Amino acid sequence: MSDEMDEIWALYADDGAQALDAMEIALDALGAGPAAATDPNVAAFFRAVHTFKGNSRVLGLAVVESRAHYAEDLIGLVRDQGVPWDAEIRDILLMAADTLRVMLEETAATRADVDPVASEPLMARLKDKIARCTGASGAPASVATPEPATAPDPTPAVTPDPAPPPRKAKARKAAEVAEAPAAAPAPPAPPPPAPEPVAKPAAKKQADAPRLADDPTYRAIFQGMARDCLAKLRQATGSFAADPDAARSLARREADGLSHAARQMGLDDWDAALCAYLADADGGIEAIAQLVLRLEELTEAEAGAARGPVAPGGDGDVSFFDALREPLDRIARYGTDFACGDTPDPDDVAAAVEVVKAVSQPQGFVRVVEAADQLLEADSAISFRNAELHLYEELGAVEAIMPDAARAAGLSPRGLVQVWCAEHVFDTLGALEHNLNRLRDPETEDRDEEFLAFDRLMRLVRHACAHYEIETAGQLALTLVDLFSRTHISGKAPDAILNHIARGFIDTIELVFDALHQGETPDTASLDKLFEEAANVAFVKDGLVTASAIERRLGLPKEFHRVLSPESVRTAGDALDQGMEFYVLRTDINTDEQLAESFIDWLSSGQAKSITNVTVFEGQKTLFDFLIATPLDEPSLSEVLARLDPSHRKLVLLRHLKPAREAGPMADDSLGRDADAAAGLPTQPGVTAEMLETLGEIAASQSMVSHILTELADADLVDSIDSILRTANGDMRRVRTQVRALLGEFTSRLQEVSQLESQLVGQLAQLQEETVEIRSRRIETVLRPLETFVQTYSRRNRREARFSHSGGEISLDITILDNLRKLLRSLVMLRLEQDEAAPSSIHITFQRDEERVLAVFEDDGGALESGTGLQDIQTGLQKMGGDIRRVALPGKGMRFHISIPLAMVVLEGMVVGVEGVRYVMPVDAIRMILQPENDVRIRISAAEGREMLRIAENELVTVTSLGGAPQGAPRAEGRRRGVYVVLGTQGRSVAVPVDELIGQQLVLLRPLRGVLSRIENMTGIALLAGGDVGMVVSANMLCAANGFGAGAGSGMPSLRM
Amino acid sequence: MPYNVMIVDDAAMMRLYIASFIKTLPDFKVVAQAANGQEALDKLSATPNVDLILLDIEMPVMDGLEFLRHAKLKTRAKICMLSSVAVSGSPHAAKARELGADGVVAKPSGTVSHDLEEKTGDELARTMRTLVAA
Incomplete structure (x- = not known):
């Protein structure tokens, strides 16, 4: 890199010196005047100063460039505007040449721009003279300036103040390397307004190497040179007879000069023609004439190309x-x-x-x-x-x-x-990074402003991408604009994943630009991956991950691909769960309001669900293809359509889609429902669209965490710091700054991981709640069909039996419900088969506590002795850990007390922490949560010295610890147990000190099995959000064992041996 | 004074649904409707006081993106794409942003979304208000 830079600066110094020499020679030749506008020395001066200006611009020397620019304007007035050459102009331009030479030496030595103050007198004279020549008060309003419309701006940014510091000097220098060789040998001639050349993508260079000739400015410059050359060659042919040697010499000189320019421009045909002449040893009049003819052809072709293909009667003015x-x-x-x-x-x-x-x-x-x-x-x-x-x-x-x-x-x-944005892209990316940090910072006050700045900056990046023709990146920039804008309108802050995508984009695109500026072919694989991630984020947010699954499963035609909104996905998912049929209907309803209304009414009536619809253009007609789901089979649907559209032309059944069963979560058992399902009995639940979305989000978050952790793991901090120390040459201030920056970046990435982890915890909690919810059903879903069963079965036995129940609103896990359904059916059958003793009325009452569901089955039938039937029921129940107890009622009737353990119960729990262990307390059993003063804890000697807590004026409850320290034992140093959860059940209460209240959560309780079932005071375990396992406290056991009046002791789990 | 809204959508039913939804917003009033981009351009010159344009993408004669290209030059009205193909992060949404769409909202259930108000009403109203306030 440094070698290349040395070369560039050497080239700048060399070319600049030559240009200044040319200026001085021209000024000497012009003398004090008069001189014609067409004097070749005027053109020579113009070309030289233009070259000088261009070279300065390429290296970002704005002050030098501006001085050359005004000198060029002044000579331009002479050349193009009829301003007479005079001694004053000569003096000013001599002063300009002298000043520029000093500047050249200084800038070549320091490689930095000069202080503008020293050249103010020159600027004042130039402006004053230009103003007088043009009649303008200041700037040369009538000057046909050769300056391209956008000179590069030496200011670092177009971003909101304060502008961030340049982000990557290395990358900027790389840009210079790429730019300088193209601009340094710029041929001298007046350019029209057009963008200066900026490095094009390396990939493009390889395929179709960019030439100076592709740039309109340089093309125009070359055309001027060619015209001059042709004029000289014609002059040579005219004077050949009189002085052949002089004519040959003139022709060779001109041909050589133009040939050099043609090579620089990449104009091979020009170069070939000129070289052919130069290779001719004689170079006589015929060769010169042939060259003239050939150059005239090329000039004509060149002019045509420059004009460009203007469409006749084009759309513009x-x-x-x-x-x-x-x-x-x-x-x-x-x-x-x-x-x-x-x-x-x-x-x-x-x-x-x-x-x-x-x-x-x-x-x-x-x-x-x-x-x-x-x-x-x-x-x-x-x-x-x-x-x-x-x-x-x-x-x-x-x-x-x-x-x-x-x-x-x-x-x-x-x-x-685009050129401007490409030139300043590193500053823009730096500003974007600051902007993202501000958007993420909760302290940021004006987030609206930051969102607008993000939009603006990302669009600038998009322009830069367009300049380099990297479409994937440009598309991603706009996608981020879209995602951030929607987030802005939603009133939220960008979440961690969106932030990660944006940051990843900035980091990656910076490397891409860096590579491009160094003339390398960038690795766009990262960009493609990012684009995919961004698309996934968008899709996950809007449910489109499941959309693709739905597309596949329904075999949707391609016009329905990627148009399913989140709502459509949900509707389709529900319809699949309900086993509906799917159809595509082509409708011609846009001009038939009545039919449109009837059709939409039918869709809204519940007989069908409109999932989505797309526009189809057929000639002048606008048709709509509706994707619908309905329980109707094909003939029934055709009947409905015929009723709505008797013409049979405007509502046409296009396709009947057959949903496919797929492996994986979408292929749930929704299609295989049994008769019980039809009767409303619980079946195994499927995975819902919401769960899939949550799973997708979790997968995306996990992948982000993994990605960042890999990055962090790969980052060799020791090596980086070592490198900083090596290159600092003992400058400890520099070392400190760089190490701080390095560690700051590292910390920032860690914070990002932390943020993502929090997001994951939330998503897992959501998934768990969705899982819990989906497994939960009310008991009445079992009781409704049981009622039908009672009536049907009693009629079969020539009886009439009434059935009633209470407690059907209690929700249980579907596994329990299934067991309950079988059990109750068996018991009903047993009772109704009792001939004369069969009951005419059955009533079942349900209750649930934290450990079991209790059903009381009461009827008015005859007594039931123990027998095979009842024994079977009892055996079945015992296998489940349950029990049945029968009681003959006085007079007539039987009561059965049935107890079924909760194999898996949905529990609304309060998660607490005690000594680093998570416990879940049933919310139903929590009487209150207190943070009392110390003096309300008292020790009661009459109660074996137990510690009690006063929770009301007349109420004391036992303090019972959950942790390892026995109640009453000295606590660990520094521990504070200021918070108590008071549990109450069956008329007894205990106060449990906790270290922290983590929050309320719906959990799935799994009972303790095997040896674990002997742990005291615990009902089971529950998987908590974030992956922790919590012990579920049994309020019943705790209160029974430690409630007031019960025996003393710690409530901590202990094994019943 | 309510903000003036123009609805551009080729589906007659959709125009009805959108207009019906806007009637529920006291701060907006529908002043013009068009069935394609060209018709909208013509009406725009006759109705210069439009504050907000709700624009579909897929339309005959002149589609929404082409209209956007032209309208962004000649009107100060805010333009919100309201289209079934403009789901978040989609290529259409990105293209609309590139051409200067001020807001983008996806129709909830296809090009004719009879459930617009029910399912996307809040989002659309919020977007409309944000745009005219900007």
Whole structure:
């Protein structure tokens, strides 16, 4: 890299010195005048100063460039505007040449721009002379300036103040390397306004190497040179007879010069023609004449190419862009003045703005007018540059609808914006990073402003991507604009995943630009992966992960691909769960309001569900294809359609889709429902669309965490710090700064992981709640079919039996319900088969506590002795850990007390922490949560010295610990147990001290089995959000064992041996 | 004074649904409707005081994106894409953003979404209000 930079700066110094020599020779030759505008020395000076200016620009030497720029303007007045050459101009240009030489030496030595103050006298003289020559008060309004409309801005950013520091000097230098060789040998001639060349993608270079000839500026310069050369060659043919040697010499010199330029430009055909002549040893008059003819052909072809293919009767108005060239030139120059610390005269700016407005207003381009007006409000270099850029963006929008007109006028505002954005992309990326940090910072006050800045900056990156023709990145930038904008409107802050995607994009695209500027082919695989991730984020957020599953499962035609909204996905998922049929209907209802209403009414009536619909253009007609789900079979649906549309033409059944069974979660058992399902009995639940979305989010979050952790693991901090120390040469301040930055970055990534982890915990909690919810059903879902069963079975036995129940609203896990259903059926059958003793009335009452469900089955039938039937029921129940107890009622009737342990119960629990262990307390059993003063804890000697807590004036409850320390034992140093959860059940209460209250959660309780079932005071375990396991406290056991009046002791789990 | 809204959608039923929804928003009023981009451009010049345009994408004659390209030059009205293909992060949504759409909202259940108000009403109203307030 440093070798290349050395070479660039050496080239700059060498070319600059040659250009200055050429300027001085031309000035000497011109003398004090008079001189004609066509004097070759005028052109020579112009070319030389233009080259000098271009080289300075390439290296970012704004002050040097501006001085050369004004000198070029002055000589341009002589060459193009009929301003007579005089001694004053010569003096000023000599002063300019001297000043530029000093600047050249200084900049070549320091590789930095010069202080503008020293050259102020020169600037004053140049401006004054230009103003007098043009009759303008300040800037050369009538000058046909050769300056391209967008000079590179030395100001570091167009972003909101304060502008961030340049992000990557290395990358910027790389840009210089790529740019400099292209610009340094620029042939001297007047260029029209057009973007300066900026490095194009390396990949593109390899396939179709960019040439200076591709740049309109240099093409125009070359055309000028070619014209000059042709004139000299014709002169040589005319004078050949008189002085053949002199003519040959002239022709060879001119051909050699143009050949060199052609090579630089990459114009091979020109070079070939010129080399052919130069290779001719004789080089006589015939060879010269042939060369002239050939060059005339090429000149004509070149002019045609420069004009470009303008479509006849094109959609644009060439005069619009033509009329903008001059005011845009001036605006660009004012921007350069501003950047050099020279505030332009507001009247001059206003004059240029007025021209832009006058051209735009008749076209109705209101936004261009507004953008032009913003220039008037600019009061700093940065605000002026921002306004200028905005104006070009608006003009770029005009160019988008009138591309031919813009091309014909040789003006491309869009191209200029892209060039500018490419040149400043590292500053923009730096600003974006700051912006993202502010968006993430909860302390940020004006988040709206930050969202708007994000939008603006990401669009600038998008322009830079367009310049380099990296479409994937450009698309991703716009996708991020879309995602952030929607987040903004939702009133939320971007979540961790979105932040991660945006940060990843910035990091990756920076490397891509870096590679491009170094002429390398960037690795775009990371970008593609990021794009995929971003798309997934968007899809996960909107349920489109499941959309693709639905597309696959239904075999949707392609017009329905990627159009399913989250709502559509949910509707389709529900319809699949319900085993509905899926159809595509083609409808011609757009012009038949009555039919449209009838059809939509039918869709809304519940007989069918509209999942989505797409537009189909058929000739002049707009048709809609509806994807619907309905329980109706094909003939029934056809009947409905025929009723709605007797013509049979406007509602047509296009396809009957057959949902496929798939492996994985989508292939749930929803299609295989049994008769019980039809009767409303519980079946195994499927995985819902919401659960899939949550699973997708968890997978995405996990992948992010994994990605970042891998990055962090790969980062060799020791090596990085070692490298910093090695390159610092003992400069400890520098070391400190760099190490801080390194560690700051590292910490920031760790925080990101932490944030993602929190997000994961939330998602897991959500998934668990969804899982719990989906397994939970009310008991009445068993009782309704049981009622039907009682009635049917009693009629079969020539009886009439009534059935009633209470407690059907209690929810149980479907496994328990299934057991309960079988058990109750058996008992009902047993009772109804008792002939004369069969009951005429059955009532079942349900209750549930934290450990079991209790059913009381009561009827008015005869007594039931123990027998096979009852024995079978008892055996079945005992296998489940349950029991049945029968009681003969006085008089007539039987009561059965049935107890079934809760194999898996949904529990609303309060998660608490005690000595680092998580416990879950049933919310139903919590009487209160207290943080009492110390003096309400008292020791009661009458109660074996147990510690009690006063929870009300007349109420004391036993304090019972859950942790390892026995109640009453000294606590560990520093432990504070200020919070008590008071549990109450069956008339007894205990106060349990806890270290922390973690929060309320719906959990799935799993009973303790085997040896674990002997743990005291615990019902079971539950998997908590975040992956922790919590012990579920049995309020019943705890209160029974430790409630007031019960025996003393610790409530901590202990084994019953 | 309510904000003036133009609805551009080729589906007649959809225009009805959107107009019906806007009637529920006291701060907005429908002042023009069009069935395609070209018709909308014509009506826009005759109705210069439009504050907000709700724009479908897939339309005959001139689609929403092409309309956006032209309208962004000639009107100060805010433009919100309301289309079934503009789901979050989709290529259509990105293209709309590139061309200068101020807001993008996806229709909930296809190009004709009779459940617009029920399922996307809040989001649409919030977007409309944010845009006109900007």
